[in-house]
Every structure is written in structure tokens, then in C-alpha cells.
Amino acid sequence: MPLTFERIEALAPDQASLAAARKLLKPSYWPTLTEGEGLAWGECQGSGATPYRVVINEADAGYKCTCPSRKFPCKHALALMWMRADRSAAFASASVPDWVKDWLSRRRGTSNEASKTQEEAKSKTKPSIRLTEIPEAGADADPKAEQRAAAARERNRLEREATVLAGLEDLDTWLSDQAQHGMANFIAQTAQVCRTIAQRLVDAKAPGLAVRLDALPTRLFTLPGPARPSAAIRELGQVHLISQAYRRTSELPELLAADARQAVGWSVTREALLNDSEALRVNATWRVFAVVSEPQPDRLRRVETWLWRQNGTDGMPQCAVLIDFVPISTAAAVSGYLVGDQIEAELSFYRSTFPLRAQISALKRGAEQSSEPLTLPDQPLSASYANYEHALAQLPWLGTIPLSFRMSSVRRNGEQLYLYDDESELSLPLHTSQANHASPLASLDRIDGIGLWNGYEFTLAWAETQLGRWLRS
Amino acid sequence: MNSITLQAKVLPSLLVGTSRHPLPSELIPPSSSSSDGTLEMLSLMGQALRFERPSTPESFIVEPEIKDERKIIADGLRRPLIRLLTAKNATEHPARALARAFDRLRLRPHPFDLPLIDAFVRSNAEKLGPTAQHWADRQKPEAETRSYFDPELLDESNWTQPMLSRRVAYLEQRRRDDADAARTLVESTWAQEEADARFRLLQVFQTRLSMSDQPFLSRLEKDRAPRVRALAARFLARLGAGSENPALGVCLERIKQSQSGLLRKRSTLQIELPANVKDQAAARWILQTFADVSFGDLAGAFKVTEKELIAAGAKDEPLLLALALIATNEHRLDLLELVVANLPNAWERMFEAGLDTLGAMTESERQRWEEIVVHPYRKDVPTAYSLWDWLHRITDAEAPASVMSIALHAKLLTNVPEHERGSGPWVEMIAAICPASQRQELREQLTKFDRSQTVTPHALLEILDGMENARTHV
Numbered sequence: 040m041p042l043t044f045e046r047i048e049a050l051a052p053d054q055a056s057l058a059a060a061r062k063l064l065k066p067s068y069w070p071t072l073t074e075g076e077g078l079a080w081g082e083c084q085g086s087g088a089t090p091y092r093v094v095i096n097e098a099d100a101g102y103k104c105t106c107p108s109r110k111f112p113c114k115h116a117l118a119l120m121w122m123r124a125d126r127s128a129a130f131a132s133a134s135v136p137d138w139v140k141d142w143l144s145r146r147r148g149t150s151n152e153a154s155k156t157q158e159e160a161k162s163k164t165k166p167s168i169r170l171t172e173i174p175e176a177g178a179d180a181d182p183k184a185e186q187r188a189a190a191a192r193e194r195n196r197l198e199r200e201a202t203v204l205a206g207l208e209d210l211d212t213w214l215s216d217q218a219q220h221g222m223a224n225f226i227a228q229t230a231q232v233c234r235t236i237a238q239r240l241v242d243a244k245a246p247g248l249a250v251r252l253d254a255l256p257t258r259l260f261t262l263p264g265p266a267r268p269s270a271a272i273r274e275l276g277q278v279h280l281i282s283q284a285y286r287r288t289s290e291l292p293e294l295l296a297a298d299a300r301q302a303v304g305w306s307v308t309r310e311a312l313l314n315d316s317e318a319l320r321v322n323a324t325w326r327v328f329a330v331v332s333e334p335q336p337d338r339l340r341r342v343e344t345w346l347w348r349q350n351g352t353d354g355m356p357q358c359a360v361l362i363d364f365v366p367i368s369t370a371a372a373v374s375g376y377l378v379g380d381q382i383e384a385e386l387s388f389y390r391s392t393f394p395l396r397a398q399i400s401a402l403k404r405g406a407e408q409s410s411e412p413l414t415l416p417d418q419p420l421s422a423s424y425a426n427y428e429h430a431l432a433q434l435p436w437l438g439t440i441p442l443s444f445r446m447s448s449v450r451r452n453g454e455q456l457y458l459y460d461d462e463s464e465l466s467l468p469l470h471t472s473q474a475n476h477a478s479p480l481a482s483l484d485r486i487d488g489i490g491l492w493n494g495y496e497f498t499l500a501w502a503e504t505q506l507g508r509w510l511r512s
Numbered sequence: 513m514n515s516i517t518l519q520a521k522v523l524p525s526l527l528v529g530t531s532r533h534p535l536p537s538e539l540i541p542p543s544s545s546s547s548d549g550t551l552e553m554l555s556l557m558g559q560a561l562r563f564e565r566p567s568t569p570e571s572f573i574v575e576p577e578i579k580d581e582r583k584i585i586a587d588g589l590r591r592p593l594i595r596l597l598t599a600k601n602a603t604e605h606p607a608r609a610l611a612r613a614f615d616r617l618r619l620r621p622h623p624f625d626l627p628l629i630d631a632f633v634r635s636n637a638e639k640l641g642p643t644a645q646h647w648a649d650r651q652k653p654e655a656e657t658r659s660y661f662d663p664e665l666l667d668e669s670n671w672t673q674p675m676l677s678r679r680v681a682y683l684e685q686r687r688r689d690d691a692d693a694a695r696t697l698v699e700s701t702w703a704q705e706e707a708d709a710r711f712r713l714l715q716v717f718q719t720r721l722s723m724s725d726q727p728f729l730s731r732l733e734k735d736r737a738p739r740v741r742a743l744a745a746r747f748l749a750r751l752g753a754g755s756e757n758p759a760l761g762v763c764l765e766r767i768k769q770s771q772s773g774l775l776r777k778r779s780t781l782q783i784e785l786p787a788n789v790k791d792q793a794a795a796r797w798i799l800q801t802f803a804d805v806s807f808g809d810l811a812g813a814f815k816v817t818e819k820e821l822i823a824a825g826a827k828d829e830p831l832l833l834a835l836a837l838i839a840t841n842e843h844r845l846d847l848l849e850l851v852v853a854n855l856p857n858a859w860e861r862m863f864e865a866g867l868d869t870l871g872a873m874t875e876s877e878r879q880r881w882e883e884i885v886v887h888p889y890r891k892d893v894p895t896a897y898s899l900w901d902w903l904h905r906i907t908d909a910e911a912p913a914s915v916m917s918i919a920l921h922a923k924l925l926t927n928v929p930e931h932e933r934g935s936g937p938w939v940e941m942i943a944a945i946c947p948a949s950q951r952q953e954l955r956e957q958l959t960k961f962d963r964s965q966t967v968t969p970h971a972l973l974e975i976l977d978g979m980e981n982a983r984t985h986v
Contacts, residue, residue, distance in 0.1 A: 045591060058600045064964040127963045211551060218550045221529025268527050269561050276558015279551045428563060435559055450572035457569070466568040475630075478650075479623040482575045494562060507587065509624050 042097055042124045043408070049377050050100055051117055052110045060117035066128055068118075074130040079123050080139050081130075083115045093119050094139045098405050099375055103142045109368060199244050203303060206243020207282045210236065214279055222268040229271070230256040237336070246337075247304030248278060253336035261471065262495060270495065277436045295434070297390040302436055312387050313400050319388040320400060321356060324349040326413055327380040327406075328358075328441075328489055329500035329511060339364045344376050345441060345500070346386075346397075347489065349414050357416075358441045359386050359397040378501070378510050380406035392434040412503050413443075415487055420444035421463035427492060439493040441500075442467075446487065449480035449499075456481060458490070458497050467497035476512055480504065515560045522557045582620040582641040586982045589975055590622050596971050597632045603937045605904065606972045609944035611636035612909065613979050615677075620644060638677040645675055672701055680712050684872050687719040695728055707737035714743050715872045719843065726751055746804045759804035764813055766801070767831065769824075781814065781821070783830040794830060795865035802834040807842055810835075818847055826854045833861045840881065843873055849884050856888035863902050870906055878907040886915045893918050895928045897938055904945050911945040920953050926960060943969035948980055 051057045063083060066072075070090060072081040077098050082090035083106075091106040093115045102116035112120075122128040135143075213236045217225045225232065233252045240249035255274055259267045284291060284299035291299065301307070312318055325346040332342045344361040376382070383404035388394035423442040431437050450459045450466070456477055457466040469477055477499055480486060486509075488502035502509040517539075525533045530550055540549035585593065596606055611632070614620060620641035626633050630647075633640060637648035666674065666682045686694035698713050705713065714732070717725055725747070732744035749759055768784050771777045789797045811821040825831035832855040839848035840862070852858045862885070870878050882903060886893070894900075911919070919942065928938055939958065946954045951973050958966045 044595065048595070054600045061967055062964050064967070065962045214551055214554065218526060218554050219529055219531045221532065222527050224529060269523075272523075272526055272554065273558040273561045276555040276561075279555045280559070283555070424565075431562060435562075451575070452569040452572050455569075457572070459568075459572070464568055465565065467566055476627045479626055479647075481573075482578065482623070506584070506623060512628065 042095075042100065042120050044121075044124055046100055046377055047117060047120045047124060050112055050120070052112070056110055056112075056114050056117055059114035060121055063114060063118035064121060064127065069122075069128070072119075072122070072128055072130045073133045075133055076135055078135060078139060078143075079119060079130060080136070081119055083118070085115070091115050092138055094142055095119050095123070096143075097123060101375070202243050203245050204286070206240055206245050207285065209239055209243065210248065210278070210282055213239075214275055217275060222271045225271050225275075226259065226267050229259060245304045247302050248281065249304070250335060250337060251278065251302075257336075266495075273494070280435050292392070294390055294392045298392055298434055298436075301389065301391075307389055309398050312389060312398055315387070315390075318390065319356070319394050320385055321348070321359075321388070321397075322385040322401075322403075323351060323355075324381060324383050325359065325386070326409070327376045327378050327382075328413060329491060329498075330376065330378055331491070331498075334367050335364075338367050340367050345491065346382075347413050347441070349381070349411075356388060356394050356397075358395070359388065360395055361398065362396055376406055377408065379408050379410075381409040381411075382406050393430045393437060393440075395440065412508075413489060413501060415443045415445065415489060417445060418443070419462055420447045420458065420460035420467070421465050424465055424467075424492075439491050441489055442492045442497070443489040444487065446485045448483070448485055449477060451478075451481045458499065467492065468495075470496040470498045473499060473511070477509075480509060515563070518557050518560045522553050526554060526557055576646065578642050578646050580620060580641050580643045582618045582643075583982075584622050585614075585619050586978060587622075589978045589982070590625055592971055592975055592978075593621070594625055594628050596968065596975065597629045599968065602968060603940050605937070605941045605944035606968060607632050607636065608904070608908065609910075609972060609976065611639040613976055614641070615639035617979055619979055619982075623647075638675045642675070668697060671697065676709055676712060679709075680716060680872060681874065683713060683716045684719060684874060687716055691720040691722060692724055695725055699728060707740065710735065710737060710740050711743065712872075714740055714747075717747055718841070718871055721747055721750065723751060749804050750806045750809065752809070759801075760809050760813065763802055763805050763810065763834075769814065779814070779816065779820075779824050780827060781824040781831055782828040783834065785830065795833060795861055798830055798834045799837055799865040799867060802838055803841070805838060807835070807838050807844060807847060810838070818844075819850060822847065822850045822854070829855060829861070833858070833865065836862060837865060837867060840867065840870065843871070843877060845877065845880050845884060848881065852884050852888060859885040859889070859903070860894065860899060863899055867906065875909050878909045879912045882907050882909070882915055883912050886918060890918065891922055893922045893924060895924065897928070897941070900941055900945075901937070904941055910947045913947055913949060916946055916950045920950060920957065923957065925957055939966055939969045940972070943972045946973070948976070951977065 048057065051060075063069075068084050069081050070084060073079070078094060078096055080092070080094035083093055083104075084090045085106060091104055093102070093104040093106075095102045095116060100120070102112045102120070104113045104115045106113050106115055108114070123130075213232075217232070233255050237249040237253035240246070240252065251274075255271075258274070259270055262270055281299060281302045284295065285303045288296035288299055307315075326349050327344055328347045329345040330343070331345070332340055334340050342363045342365060344363075346359045346361065348355070348357050348359075382399075382402065384399045385401040385403070386397040387400040388397045420442065423444055427437075427440055427442060430440065444458065444460065447458050447460050449469070450457050454474055455471075456469040456474055458469060459466045480499075480502065483504050483506065486502045486504045488499065488509075490497050490499040490501070490511075492498075498511065499509075500511045521536050521539060525535045535550060535553055539553065593610070596602065597610070614636075615638075618641075620643055621629065621633070623643055626644060626647040633644050634648045637645045666678065671679055671682050683694055683698065686697065694716070698716075702710065717729070729744045729748050729751070733741060733748075735741050735744065746759075766783055766786070768782045770780050770782070772780045783798070785794055785797065807818050807821070811818045814821065814824070816824060822832075822835060825835060832851055836848060836851045836855060836858045839845070839851055848858075855861065870881060873881065886903075925939065925942060939961065943954065943958075955970070955973065958969060
């Protein structure tokens with residue numbers, strides 16, 4: 040997939056990085072510029088004595104630079120991408136050097152071509168290890184050590200279970216206090232009280248609940264004042280539901296129990312998911328329809344890449360979300376994908392009553408920009424909303440989910456925009472951050488599209504209109 | 513227990529606090545031995561609220577009808593346009609060139625892009641069509657907005673509908689064809705116009721100002737807007753209505769008349785600057801002093817023709833500057849040409865004077881004005897950025913081909929001072945004023961600069977080419 044300015048802009052952490060990259064377009068800064076096997080690499084003369092080594096993978100816009108910048112991608116990587124995109128510089132052809140192979144061997148989640156190169160890199164850089172591998176190698180493992188390790192893991196798990204349960208007792212007390220004092224009082228001191236209980240829940244090894252409560256003040260304060268007390272009841276009610284469900288996992292259906300454990304903070308690693316033979320796997324063509332980047336209170340940025348399944352209506356999940364967490368300090372705010380990208384991949388879904396979060400288990404074709412419309416179901420907003428209510432009944436602490444719609448319109452009341460369904464008169468308030476950007480849609484008659492509903496506000500992500508496609512910026 | 517019961521009996525307790533407003537005991541689940549049931553009620557209430565559908569407002573705002581006949585810019589140009597207009601450190605030159613292109617080609621930005629190029633739209637709304645105008649006006653009170661129509665052809669029945677710039681251009685043309693009819697049109701809508709519109713419509717009276725305009729101008733001495741009152745007073749003074757133009761009197765006090773020549777005596781005129789006006793402030797003093805004087809009045813005062821007036825002042829640079837400014841003010845490009853023949857550095861002198869507008873000149877007049885002031889320099893074209901920047905700002909038009917030829921043949925971009933060579937403002941400005949026919953030649957000159965310095969000019973030239981091609985292929 041060729042690099043485009045749109046992709047480079049999307050990858051850039053900020054405008055200043057682009058401006059700095061632009062200054063590096065002078066060929067004199069680049070003693071070497073080389074390409075080969077879908078990669079481009081070069082050396083950029085920085086302020087130090089040694090030039091920085093920069094490599095980019097054109098297939099998936101992967102990059103690596105040896106400079107000490109805390110921005111990702113740095114200006115050197117951006118400049119190299121820029122030169123590839125506008126073909127303004129001459130790149131010599133050469134075989135992939137060792138330092139590039141080394142980078143490739145340490146990457147994960149690359150596209151087909153890159154994976155191939157990665158495999159080759161592995162085989163070339165560590166041939167002796169490959170060759171010495173024999174099937175019986177595991178026989179040398181010490182069974183007693185294995186048993187001790189397993190016992191230690193089990194002991195740790197039990198200890199954590201006990202700690203979490205104790206933390207939930209604290210949480211109950213805290214919730215009772217809030218109910219006793221009333222939600223009006225809770226709103227007045229929400230930042231302080233939520234921070235306190237979040238810290239206690241971190242100590243109790245229930246990070247899922249801790250993050251949920253730590254983010255609660257921000258969520259409440261994005262809502263209009265009069266809506267906050269009832270929103271607080273909704274949120275605190277959910278927290279109690281999760282806490283109760285966790286205590287009763289043995290009584291719950293398997294998938295709902297898994298949801299409860301994940302909501303409390305028991306994470307499933309990517310490796311565990313990919314090794315889980317019973318995990319739901321869907322092989323399809325997926326289209327990126329939204330990329331959402333939100334800073335979290337724990338100094339991590341949550342980057343969600345929302346995918347829509349382009350083919351098949353076989354009862355399997357129609358959409359999925361890939362979630363990455365990156366440190367806020369790196370300033371990286373985007374996923375590797377752009378809205379409109381299409382990939383062919385097998386996704387493995389985390390166990391859930393309403394499977395949504397997934398990981399790419401096999402990428403069959405890397406991202407390619409497509410101008411094709413989304414294959415949205417032929418149903419109005421009200422039907423999608425009814426599906427949401429059905430899902431909510433199954434998973435009471437359901438978070439953000441995609442809602443598609445046909446023949447709806449954007450209407451305005453004061454400064455607030457709504458997505459309005461004429462037939463059912465259902466209207467969902469658009470996210471306040473979209474008041475400006477979605478405003479031109481208010482003068483159009485009917486639109487089809489998809490967006491994200493968090494129970495309070497609808498974030499319009501993609502709309503097909505008579506004036507062409509509208510995308511969330 | 514249903515949602516209504518919960519709303520009526522549980523919600524008030526949770527809002528004010530169960531300590532102040534205890535939950536009704538009959539609602540507490542009997543199985544809750546470990547707690548008082550408050551948390552179960554909290555969860556139940558929370559879940560009931562989650563199933564409540566969002567409320568629909570009683571009414572929605574009806575969006576105004578916008579009749580925009582302009583063609584939307586090609587899809588392929590949208591991203592480059594946004595990138596160019598939102599680039600960090602971008603100067604105003606590309607934006608000005610793009611706004612002109614939108615206006616000239618009767619194109620408009622894609623409505624979805626308006627929020628992304630908001631600053632550009634606000635600054636150039638008049639040139640971008642009714643949709644953009646509506647976008648720029650969206651924060652204004654309803655009373656201050658107008659209808660958003662932009663008919664292709666204007667006549668007396670629809671001239672009030674389009675944007676102000678088109679109305680002014682239409683009225684300007686009408687003044688040339690039939691000054692009285694144009695005045696009647698203005699009079700018919702005067703009461704409904706806002707201050708800015710009144711001022712700009714009144715500026716048009718510069719063209720073919722005559723005594724028949726006097727009654728209308730006299731009524732404007734009580735206009736609500738001070739600048740409208742001031743402009744009307746200047747026009748009246750120029751007409752000599754009622755009393756002698758006081759500005760003319762001040763000018764005449766400062767012009768010394770004498771005779772020169774041995775065999776054939778010729779009248780010569782010379783400005784005597786006041787003692788308190790320093791040399792560096794002389795040009796500004798001339799601009800201010802001669803602003804309200806007409807060429808005809810000045811010539812009449814010395815009982816000579818307009819051409820004889822120029823000949824009489826030919827040896828006095830300050831007087832020539834004054835005459836150049838008056839000729840510009842009155843759109844008398846024929847006289848300006850005669851003045852500049854004696855004042856080859858009129859461009860620099862008018863810049864020093866602080867001339868900041870060419871009034872209601874049409875685009876072709878502005879380009880002709882530019883030719884007149886630049887041509888005398890030929891190969892020794894100035895290399896000061898401030899002069900070219902001023903020229904672009906004041907003309908707000910592409911450079912005429914002959915002026916661009918001078919700049920290109922003089923290799924202006926490579927002859928500017930070294931510290932400015934290839935700097936953003938220079939190359940962006942030259943690209944912004946370059947007419948379509950000379951873009952290729954400019955591109956060739958740009959290859960001598962680092963790619964990093966010419967990203968914006970190249971992008972601008974590509975977009976302008978794209979806009980023009982799209983329009984010619986309609």
C-alpha cells in the first residue's frame with residue numbers, strides 16, 4: 040500500500056512534527072536513502088556526530104528511528120515517509136541491512152509482505168537457533184520446576200481473588216456512602232471521591248473498576264449539568280452490578296462471567312486469546328470506520344480501531360474493535376489504520392456475551408484504502424437502537440457500541456445536533472465535540488451511516504450523503 | 513416494580529440522599545440480608561435509566577434555504593486544499609490566491625470542509641459563494657443575516673440578493689453605464705443596508721460623481737455610521753457643494769506656482785512641505801492632505817487642463833506623488849500613466865505614503881494600475897518583499913502577464929537578499945500572484961530551491977491548475 044499524505048498526516052503526533060519533518064526534506068540531510076523489499080531506510084544527519092538510522096515499512100506504515108525523540112513517529116521517520124509519498128528524492132536499491140532485519144524480527148502484527156520479510160529476517164538472523172530446535176526439546180524441562188511454577192501461579196491467583204473480594208467490600212461501603220449522601224452531593228465532589236476509591240481498587244488489584252471510576256468525573260462533566268445526577272446513578276449502578284456479578288461468577292453463564300471478570304480487571308493476554316481454541320474467530324473483509332483516541336486517567340491513551348464486516352450476515356459479529364494502549368507521553372494518538380482502510384483478516388474475539396473486542400489473529404491482506412461504501416444493513420436507526428437495547432439486556436454494563444442507520448437526518452436544536460429518525464421520531468444527541476464538524480450535515484435531507492453510541496451521546500463516524508462521504512475528523 | 517414506580521419512589525431518594533429521604537421500605541428486596549437494599553435499588557434504578565430512550569426536542573431549527581449555483585471543488589483537490597490552508601506558518605498569500613480562484617471560476621469549497629477551513633472561510637466568505645457565506649454568518653444574530661442566493665446574472669430585479677462584493681461590482685458597472693440609474697437603485701435599498709454595505713456601496717459613487725448625486729449625498733450627512741458620513745462629506749466637498757472644498761484650499765496654500773523657461777515661459781508647480789513635516793513623513797502627509805481633492809478641481813484652480821497640470825508638476829516629485837494618488841483615487845488610469853512617466857518610482861513612493869486601498873476598482877483596473885506602476889522598473893525590479901507584499905495586498909489580483917514576465921526574467925526569486933531567498937513568504941507570494949500561463953516557467957525557477965522551501969508554492973500551483981482544469985471541463 041503506497042504511503043499517502045493523508046496517512047502521514049494521520050500518523051503525525053502533532054503539527055509541529057510535520058513542520059519539522061518538512062525541513063528535513065533537503066537531500067543534503069540524508070547521506071543514504073535506500074529501498075528494497077517494501078521497505079525504505081536511510082540515515083539522517085541530526086545534531087549529533089552519528090546520523091540517525093531510520094526505516095519505514097510502506098505496507099503498514101511501520102517505522103523505527105534511532106533518534107532519542109519522545110514523539111512517535113519522530114520527524115525523521117515522517118520526513119522519510121514524506122519523501123516516499125511525493126517521490127521527490129532518489130532511493131537507491133539495495134538488500135536489507137542487518138539493522139533493518141533486526142527491527143523486523145522484533146515487530147509484531149505486520150502485513151503479509153512484512154511478515155514474510157520478518158520470517159526471513161528471523162531465519163537469517165538466528166539460523167543457528169532454528170536449526171538446533173528439535174521436537175523433543177521440551178523433554179529436558181524440569182517437571183518439578185513446572186509444578187512449582189504452576190502452584191505459585193495458582194497461589195498468586197487465589198491471593199489476588201481474595202484481595203479483589205476485599206476491595207469489593209470497600210467498594211460496597213463507598214457506594215452506600217454515596218447513595219446516603221445523594222447524587223447531588225456526589226457530583227459536587229466527584230473528582231476527589233472517585234480518585235480515592237480508584238486508588239483503593241488499584242491496591243485491591245481490580246484495575247478495570249479503578250479505571251472506570253477514575254474516568255467517571257470526566258465522563259460526567261462532559262454532560263449537561265441537569266443530566267449529571269441521573270448519569271451518576273447509571274454509572275454507580277453499573278459498578279455495583281459488576282461487583283455483584285463478580286462475586287457470583289459461578290452462578291452466571293460462562294460468557295457473562297468472563298465479562299464480569301474482564302470488567303473487574305482480569306485481563307486476557309493477546310497470546311492467551313490467540314491460543315484459546317474456543318475463542319470466536321471470524322474470517323472476513325473488514326473496513327475501518329472509526330478510530331477513537333482517548334487519554335485515560337492512568338496516563339495511557341486508549342486507541343480504538345472500529346471495524347465493520349463487509350461481507351456476510353451469518354449471525355457472526357458484524358463489527359469489532361481493536362484496542363491498543365500507548366503511553367500518553369509518546370504523543371502517539373493514532374492506530375496504524377486510517378478510516379476507510381480495508382483489511383482481510385481473521386479476528387479472534389475476547390469471550391463475551393456481546394463479542395466486540397478482538398485481536399487480529401491472521402492478516403491475509405494488509406490495509407488498503409477503499410472508496411467503496413460500507414455494506415450497511417437496510418434498517419433504520421430505530422432498529423439498530425432496538426438491537427442495542429437487546430444487547431443491554433444481555434450485558435447490563437455494555438459500553439460503547441456501533442449503531443448503523445439508513446434514511447436519518449441531522450437536525451439542530453439550539454447548539455445541539457441530533458441524529459433523527461423520522462419514522463420512529465427517535466433522536467440521539469450528537470457528541471458535543473461534533474457540533475461544528477457535523478453542522479453541514481444539518482442542511483441535508485437523508486443520510487445513511489454508522490456511529491458510536493455510549494448511552495449518552497452518539498458520535499457520528501461515517502455518513503453517505505448526496506454530497507458524498509462525510510467522515511469524523 | 514416497573515420503571516414508573518422506580519422514577520417516582522426511588523429516584524428522589526437517590527438524588528437527595530437516602531439519609532435525608534429514605535427509600536420506601538416496601539420496595540427493599542426481602543433477600544438482602546447483608547445490606548439494607550440501597551445498592552440493589554441503585555443498580556435497578558441505574559439500569560432503568562439506561563433503558564430510557566433519549567428525549568426528542570419539541571422542535572428543530574429549520575435550516576435556511578441556500579441557493580448555491582456554484583460547482584463544488586473536485587474531490588481530489590479537497591485534501592490538498594485543507595492541508596495548504598491549515599499548514600503551520602502558512603502566509604496569507606495562498607489563501608488570497610485561492611479565494612480569488614474560487615470567485616473567478618465560480619467554484620465553492622465542499623460544505624463538509626467548511627469547519628476544517630473555518631478561518632479561511634470567515635476571511636473570504638464573499639468570494640466563496642452563499643454556502644460559505646452562510647457558514648461564516650452562523651454566529652451572527654438572525655437579524656444581521658441576509659438571504660443566501662447567488663444568481664449567475666444580475667439585473668435590477670435581483671441585484672440585492674448576492675453577496676456584497678458582487679453587488680458592489682454590479683453597481684460599479686451600472687455607474688459607468690448610467691450613473692443616475694445606479695444611484696436610484698442604491699436609494700431604493702439604502703434603509704435596509706447595514707453599515708458595512710452602505711459604506712461599500714457609497715464608495716461606488718467615486719465613479720462618475722456629479723452634481724446630480726448631491727441631494728442624495730446631502731441626506732447622508734446624518735447617516736448613523738461615522739465612516740459613511742465622512743465619505744459623503746468628502747464627496748460633497750469634492751463637488752464643491754454649498755461652499756468651496758476646504759481640502760482644496762489647504763492644498764493650494766502649499767503649492768507654489770512659478771514661471772520657468774527662457775524663450776517660452778512655462779508655468780511650474782511645486783509643493784512646499786510644512787516645516788514640521790520631516791522628509792520621511794512627507795509621503796504620508798501628501799496622502800492625507802490630497803485625499804479629498806479631485807484632479808479636475810486642482811487643474812481648475814490653476815486654470816490649466818489636467819495634462820498641463822501634470823506637465824507643470826513634472827519637476828516636483830512630491831507634487832507628482834500627490835497627482836498619482838489623486839489619479840488612483842479617481843480611477844483615472846490614463847492620468848496615472850502620464851504621472852508615472854515622470855515619476856518612475858511611483859510604486860515605492862505610494863507604498864511609503866501608506867496607500868491602503870484602490871477603492872472600488874474592478875479587477876482589470878487593478879491589474880492595469882499594477883502594470884502602470886511596475887513597468888517603469890523593467891529589469892531593475894525592486895527586491896524588497898514588503899513592496900511586493902503590498903502590491904499583492906492592494907491589488908488583490910493575479911499579476912498581469914507583463915508584470916510576471918518582468919519578475920521571472922529578472923529572476924526575482926534568486927536575486928532577493930540572501931537571507932530572504934527561498935523563504936516561505938517570498939516563494940508563496942510569487943506563486944500566489946503567478947497567472948496560469950506562466951506557472952510552468954515559475955515551476956522551473958522553483959526547482960533551484962530546496963524541496964523543503966517550495967512545498968507550499970508547488971501545492972498551491974497544483975491546486976490552482978486543478979481548479980481551472982475542472983472548471984474548463986464542466
